[in-house]
Amino acid sequence: MFGLIQQARARLAPVLPPTPLIRSDFLSRRLGRDVFLKLESLQPTGSFKVRPAFNGMLANLEQARSAGVVTSSSGNFAQAVAYAATESGVDAQIVMMRGASKFKRDRTRGFGGTVVDCEDTFASRWETTFRIQEESGRLLLHPYDSPETIAGDGTLGLELLEQLEGDFDAYVPISGGGLISGVATAVKQVRPGCRVIGVQAKANPSMHDSIKGETAVTTRPEPSLADALAVATPGERTLEIVRRLVDDIELVSEKRITEAVKLLANEQKLVAEGGGAVGVAALARGGRPAVCVLSGGNILPEKLRSVLAAAALA
Amino acid sequence: MFGLIQQARARLAPVLPPTPLIRSDFLSRRLGRDVFLKLESLQPTGSFKVRPAFNGMLANLEQARSAGVVTSSSGNFAQAVAYAATESGVDAQIVMMRGASKFKRDRTRGFGGTVVDCEDTFASRWETTFRIQEESGRLLLHPYDSPETIAGDGTLGLELLEQLEGDFDAYVPISGGGLISGVATAVKQVRPGCRVIGVQAKANPSMHDSIKGETAVTTRPEPSLADALAVATPGERTLEIVRRLVDDIELVSEKRITEAVKLLANEQKLVAEGGGAVGVAALARGGRPAVCVLSGGNILPEKLRSVLAAAALA
Numbered sequence: 011m012f013g014l015i016q017q018a019r020a021r022l023a024p025v026l027p028p029t030p031l032i033r034s035d036f037l038s039r040r041l042g043r044d045v046f047l048k049l050e051s052l053q054p055t056g057s058f059k060v061r062p063a064f065n066g067m068l069a070n071l072e073q074a075r076s077a078g079v080v081t082s083s084s085g086n087f088a089q090a091v092a093y094a095a096t097e098s099g100v101d102a103q104i105v106m107m108r109g110a111s112k113f114k115r116d117r118t119r120g121f122g123g124t125v126v127d128c129e130d131t132f133a134s135r136w137e138t139t140f141r142i143q144e145e146s147g148r149l150l151l152h153p154y155d156s157p158e159t160i161a162g163d164g165t166l167g168l169e170l171l172e173q174l175e176g177d178f179d180a181y182v183p184i185s186g187g188g189l190i191s192g193v194a195t196a197v198k199q200v201r202p203g204c205r206v207i208g209v210q211a212k213a214n215p216s217m218h219d220s221i222k223g224e225t226a227v228t229t230r231p232e233p234s235l236a237d238a239l240a241v242a243t244p245g246e247r248t249l250e251i252v253r254r255l256v257d258d259i260e261l262v263s264e265k266r267i268t269e270a271v272k273l274l275a276n277e278q279k280l281v282a283e284g285g286g287a288v289g290v291a292a293l294a295r296g297g298r299p300a301v302c303v304l305s306g307g308n309i310l311p312e313k314l315r316s317v318l319a320a321a322a323l324a
Numbered sequence: 325m326f327g328l329i330q331q332a333r334a335r336l337a338p339v340l341p342p343t344p345l346i347r348s349d350f351l352s353r354r355l356g357r358d359v360f361l362k363l364e365s366l367q368p369t370g371s372f373k374v375r376p377a378f379n380g381m382l383a384n385l386e387q388a389r390s391a392g393v394v395t396s397s398s399g400n401f402a403q404a405v406a407y408a409a410t411e412s413g414v415d416a417q418i419v420m421m422r423g424a425s426k427f428k429r430d431r432t433r434g435f436g437g438t439v440v441d442c443e444d445t446f447a448s449r450w451e452t453t454f455r456i457q458e459e460s461g462r463l464l465l466h467p468y469d470s471p472e473t474i475a476g477d478g479t480l481g482l483e484l485l486e487q488l489e490g491d492f493d494a495y496v497p498i499s500g501g502g503l504i505s506g507v508a509t510a511v512k513q514v515r516p517g518c519r520v521i522g523v524q525a526k527a528n529p530s531m532h533d534s535i536k537g538e539t540a541v542t543t544r545p546e547p548s549l550a551d552a553l554a555v556a557t558p559g560e561r562t563l564e565i566v567r568r569l570v571d572d573i574e575l576v577s578e579k580r581i582t583e584a585v586k587l588l589a590n591e592q593k594l595v596a597e598g599g600g601a602v603g604v605a606a607l608a609r610g611g612r613p614a615v616c617v618l619s620g621g622n623i624l625p626e627k628l629r630s631v632l633a634a635a636a637l638a
Contacts, residue, residue, distance in 0.1 A: 030344035035368035051593040054349035275628070279365040279621030281593040307593030314589070315629045 015164035018065040031173040036277040044299040051307030059090035065162030066151040080148040082139035084110040087153040092123025154186030155245030163189045167196025177203040178299040181289030184208040185239040187248030194255035208259040209288040211236040217244045218259045235284030266291040283309040329478035332379045345487040350591040358613040365621030373404035379476030380465040388414045394462040396453035398424040401467040406437025468500030469559030477503045481510025491517040492613040495603030498522040499553040501562030508569035522573040523602040525550040531558045532573045549598030580605040597623040
């Protein structure tokens, strides 16, 4: 996998410059340790997902150009695939649940993707996606559980290693597990003294619960400010990597996530979505330098307004 | 002045790492030109003002440590001086108008400054400041019209030249004129083909109006979302530099400023204050690469909420 990440890095270099890693003076002061933020919210579509979207497409560009691509996502991966496809001269069909927000639909269409509706279940979304793939021969871009996706995600880990010296604790949001699998592979290979800590919302603990037993656990996603992290079952491939390389998985409450989004806006002047802020929500006081991956900033404007109005954490 | 800027750069290097310059995919697409954003909102106090605050203090550190410092500001410079003083082991008195918001007072105190109240006029603020300076022998840090302040501001220009190749148009907010004086001095010295464009709110056109005639014009600041840019009269020193080096000064409406703050939050995931967003508000379509200095992000949380709720510009 590490070799695939290095290949992905070379592929992405012409299309995606590294995102900034900044030291947060405010968080460092508050927590008594150096806290760094990796600003994936500044990616073209507002999340890290452009990395795997581009990598999957560029790794199979001939097929993508001749047959198009298809993916299954109601959120950040949808927008990222639409964007990467448009930039690469590729036709993209994105299977989204009917219940997905107008905001996400509009953004996906705005980046040039064609939205295909399905029923409001993960099962229906996958069924529709696989049917389109089989009937049309389109290239399937998986949101988390393919080698190209994990390798694209892993480029973020390589950037961290270049941007920060010495050992650090990396706090990485987990949905299907692609991002943390890629980051952990890169970071542990190059600097094994680093720790990689996954973070999920208490409302959606699928990976957290799955690593306890022998097989993947299917949970029922509950409403959460970290809506981008909702997934019923972790990937098979990502689960194996997480078991092997991730040091710990922490769960954070809705209250902590809300407070983190609010602090990031008011004190750090960064708009983060709930799923992008879980790393900050999980940060403990003291210890060695911490890196929080702000994985995305695509929060609904009305949600951001209500978070800004929320009372401070007692 | 260019030599002073280079000295300032060396002085600030250990305390303030360069802020990121990012390419905004969204704005570049929308305006049909490469648009870059210089993220001063990510500075420790949320604005570029830490540059001149540190430079003024470190240039005269012995006096600052023995007698303390004093400044006159109701906003970003107040917070920056408080921060730089605390970091440098210096006592700071900050003269603020009684009417300054609780948010700004609390932030100034939070960074370790002592707030001294004065009446709600610029005249009273300066009178109080000068009196303290004379009675106590404190080092006066001027928010815009001293060589050390302009030189500290100019370090931002040197960073731009390192971060971006080729000629560009720089859009720089103007209040007293310190920032644009420093940036124009650095940029025009090294790359004279660059253009430097100042931006003010229509509500506060003091520099815009002053460069037309022979002498500085005093205007009555009107309420504006770009409250950090409100100043009655530009500096003498800055007015001279602006006349000589700045290519143009544009005025932007409240509606445009509101729209810019909203777009930056929703599309670019950055919290900018009104005064920090005027460059984006002034951007015209097409042309060569543009750099907008996002000078600060210290918008009142309730103002940000109302901006997010504002209707789109027709």
